[in-house]
Amino acid sequence: MVVGVALAVLLVLSVTFAITIGPANITPVDVWLSVLHHLGLGPTPLSLLRDGIVWQLRLPRVLTAAAVGAGLAVSGAVMQALTRNPLADPYLLGLSSGASLGAVAVLLLGITVLLPLAAFLGAMLALGLTLLLASSLGRITPSRTVLAGLAVSALASAITSLVIFWTATGDSYREILSWLLGSLAGAQWPEVTIAFAAIVIAGVPIMFSGRILDAFAFGDTSAAALGINVQGTRWSLLAATALLTGAMVSVSGSIGFVGLILPHAVRLLVGPRHRALLPLSAIVGAIFLIWADTAARSLFDPRELPVGIVTAIIGAPMFAFLLTRRRSVS
Amino acid sequence: MTVAATTTGGLDASRVDVRIDGTLIIDGVDCTVAPGTFSALIGPNGAGKSTLLRVIAAVEKPANGDIRFDEHDLFGLHRKQRARVVAFVEQDSSTDLALSVRDVVGLGRIPHQGMFSDASAKDSRVVQAALEDADVASLAGRDFTTLSGGERQRVLLARALAQQPRLLVLDEPSNHLDIAAQLAVLGLLRSLTHTGVTVLAALHDLNLASAYCDHVIVLRKGTVFAAGPTVEIITPQLVREVYGVRATVIEHPQTGRPLVAFGPLAG
Numbered sequence: 001m002v003v004g005v006a007l008a009v010l011l012v013l014s015v016t017f018a019i020t021i022g023p024a025n026i027t028p029v030d031v032w033l034s035v036l037h038h039l040g041l042g043p044t045p046l047s048l049l050r051d052g053i054v055w056q057l058r059l060p061r062v063l064t065a066a067a068v069g070a071g072l073a074v075s076g077a078v079m080q081a082l083t084r085n086p087l088a089d090p091y092l093l094g095l096s097s098g099a100s101l102g103a104v105a106v107l108l109l110g111i112t113v114l115l116p117l118a119a120f121l122g123a124m125l126a127l128g129l130t131l132l133l134a135s136s137l138g139r140i141t142p143s144r145t146v147l148a149g150l151a152v153s154a155l156a157s158a159i160t161s162l163v164i165f166w167t168a169t170g171d172s173y174r175e176i177l178s179w180l181l182g183s184l185a186g187a188q189w190p191e192v193t194i195a196f197a198a199i200v201i202a203g204v205p206i207m208f209s210g211r212i213l214d215a216f217a218f219g220d221t222s223a224a225a226l227g228i229n230v231q232g233t234r235w236s237l238l239a240a241t242a243l244l245t246g247a248m249v250s251v252s253g254s255i256g257f258v259g260l261i262l263p264h265a266v267r268l269l270v271g272p273r274h275r276a277l278l279p280l281s282a283i284v285g286a287i288f289l290i291w292a293d294t295a296a297r298s299l300f301d302p303r304e305l306p307v308g309i310v311t312a313i314i315g316a317p318m319f320a321f322l323l324t325r326r327r328s329v330s
Numbered sequence: 331m332t333v334a335a336t337t338t339g340g341l342d343a344s345r346v347d348v349r350i351d352g353t354l355i356i357d358g359v360d361c362t363v364a365p366g367t368f369s370a371l372i373g374p375n376g377a378g379k380s381t382l383l384r385v386i387a388a389v390e391k392p393a394n395g396d397i398r399f400d401e402h403d404l405f406g407l408h409r410k411q412r413a414r415v416v417a418f419v420e421q422d423s424s425t426d427l428a429l430s431v432r433d434v435v436g437l438g439r440i441p442h443q444g445m446f447s448d449a450s451a452k453d454s455r456v457v458q459a460a461l462e463d464a465d466v467a468s469l470a471g472r473d474f475t476t477l478s479g480g481e482r483q484r485v486l487l488a489r490a491l492a493q494q495p496r497l498l499v500l501d502e503p504s505n506h507l508d509i510a511a512q513l514a515v516l517g518l519l520r521s522l523t524h525t526g527v528t529v530l531a532a533l534h535d536l537n538l539a540s541a542y543c544d545h546v547i548v549l550r551k552g553t554v555f556a557a558g559p560t561v562e563i564i565t566p567q568l569v570r571e572v573y574g575v576r577a578t579v580i581e582h583p584q585t586g587r588p589l590v591a592f593g594p595l596a597g
Binding site: 084086138211214215217218219221222224225226227228229267271272273 | 351384387389390409410411412413414416417418420423424425426427428429430433434437438440441443486493
């Protein structure tokens with residue numbers, strides 16, 4: 001509880017201070033003045049330009065980063081619990097590569113407006129294929145689902161590469177690349193809306209599944225013996241994570257390692273019980289991606305890195321560290 | 331083939347068929363376990379013991395047949411209600427999560443808790459009692475994944491006790507345990523029957539079954555080969571017919587229970 005409150009405060013501070021970083025000397029007070037003004041509480045003493053920087057540029061980007069980080073971390077925690085696989089991440093069931101394929105197809109056709117929709121449809125199509133393939137192998141088990149996801153991912157990636165190879169020209173390469181690597185550079189209010197809608201629709205119900213996920217600790221039979229509807233729970237939670245991940249990928253591209261690493265980090269902090277793990281993963285995921293994205297846009301200013309590169313540079317060594325800690329376990 | 335056909339209550343499984351991928355694994359099994367007794371399910375590898383237990387513990391539906399306990403159709407009960415009547419301890423159950431022993435035992439309270447309510451004072455009391463009954467209270471703060479096999483088995487038993495079941499079903503609870511741990515686990519199961527819990531456990535070791543169980547159900551090739559009081563069932567003929575092994579059954583010098591001395595494989 002103490003940890004939760006502390007992290008929530010840290011999240012609010014992170015949002016505030018991340019917005020101040022960058023050219024134009026915005027102060028934390030400016031941030032709140034602008035926010036309060038737009039919420040209809042008090043006049044703005046900020047110049048139009050500075051208000052625009054806060055409200056039109058940085059706030060939507062930081063909020064999108066927070067929502068995407070929260071969504072991916074929670075999805076990762078749920079996937080790891082449902083598949084009982086500590087290496088599971090939200091992209092496990094082909095979601096990421098399906099979304100990429102959808103997005104790349106739209107980018108190359110030049111209809112950028114539809115990008116989130118195409119990415120989302122691509123993710124859902126890949127998920128559908130994965131489940132279809134898994135069920136054709138017999139009874140759907142976590143390992144069959146994961147293997148089917150690998151197959152679908154490989155296929156979608158191959159088609160994506162093929163499409164890029166045949167049709168991309170100089171300019172679109174850069175745009176595609178930044179999308180494939182994950183980037184929040186294009187995040188504006190519509191992206192904020194999509195990401196937060198997904199959090200409300202899929203993320204909030206997931207928060208109430210903590211005890212049910214605990215029951216999966218010893219596998220399906222144990223969960224069933226504890227009175228859990230194993231199949232119903234698994235599919236509704238998988239659907240919720242797919243929706244959540246699909247929405248996040250559609251606004252940010254595929255940002256790796258957030259969903260894989262952060263649940264592990266939070267487990268080190270508060271233990272593996274999901275009633276604490278899920279909300280704290282959300283908060284820590286949000287904080288992490290806010291700062292990763294702030295680093296991505298400011299470290300090499302005026303050049304901007306895709307945030308996926310930052311999360312990978314931080315995430316891969318963290319992953320290695322967690323592996324060495326797990327040595328005693330198995 | 332019933333152990334105590336006249337008893338009301340207890341476990342009563344009738345005409346149970348189980349198919350796995352189309353193959354009939356359990357074929358028309360009838361078995362009963364009288365309330366407050368400890369029965370062993372024995373039989374060679376592949377006889378269908380685990381499959382039958384999964385159905386009796388109601389974690390898997392049979393293709394046909396009824397599983398009744400204390401006159402309730404187990405599959406007619408709501409899942410949660412069922413999990414307050416019957417608890418199941420699987421064979422080789424494990425987790426990757428670094429849950430504390432107390433957390434693991436606390437999972438047994440899930441069937442008693444609402445979706446939003448926190449663990450109540452009663453839950454903590456029941457968990458503490460289960461830890462003590464299974465003799466693992468001293469391990470309460472340990473990480474489950476660091477325990478020995480015998481300790482894990484007792485913790486999983488404590489988890490089942492935290493469900494406060496009236497029927498306890500266990501698949502090979504003494505598997506992989508050293509002799510002291512085997513005796514501790516079976517002694518605990520025996521003592522549970524004094525509190526009215528009905529216990530059914532698959533056992534490989536005929537001598538453990540003989541020493542601790544009131545009744546024995548012998549499964550062979552998916553059907554009940556024999557069932558009845560332990561002393562009547564554990565005989566040289568049965569061991570030879572079911573396992574294809576010559577054996578002598580003598581009286582245990584200390585307890586008077588049957589003691590099986592195995593000879594060579596039957597020719």
